Amino acid sequence: MLFHVRMDVNLPQTMPENQATALKKTEKDIAQGLQESGKWRHLWRIAGQYANISVFDVSSVDELHTLISTLPLFPYMQIQIMPLCRHPSSIRSNDA
Numbered sequence: 500m501l502f503h504v505r506m507d508v509n510l511p512q513t514m515p516e517n518q519a520t521a522l523k524k525t526e527k528d529i530a531q532g533l534q535e536s537g538k539w540r541h542l543w544r545i546a547g548q549y550a551n552i553s554v555f556d557v558s559s560v561d562e563l564h565t566l567i568s569t570l571p572l573f574p575y576m577q578i579q580i581m582p583l584c585r586h587p588s589s590i591r592s593n594d595a
């Protein structure tokens with residue numbers, strides 16, 4: 500199952516720099532592991548914003564929720580999720 504996910508990050512101004520740096524490092528490590536596993540198919544920065552557009556390929560909504568809600572930045576992100584299905588005019592398979 501494919502999901503289009505938008506994540507807007509809002510770290511509190513009061514968060515100490517070293518805490519923010521540590522959170523971002525852990526987030527990066529987890530995100531790169533999930534990309535290597537194929538579950539986090541795309542990760543794109545939205546130009547000019549502290550936000551990303553991602554595509555996840557997971558087996559259930561519950562799996563998606565678990566992946567996203569255990570990210571270190573989850574408490575500081577607004578998240579919008581759109582489930583995706585095949586478009587009848589698409590010339591690509593879900594594997595592309």
Ligand SMILES: O=C(O)CC1=CCC(=O)O1
Nearest residue numbers: 508526527530549550551
């Ligand atoms: O910087 C972001 O958009 C938040 C984020 C998600 C995965 C990651 O490494 O950073």
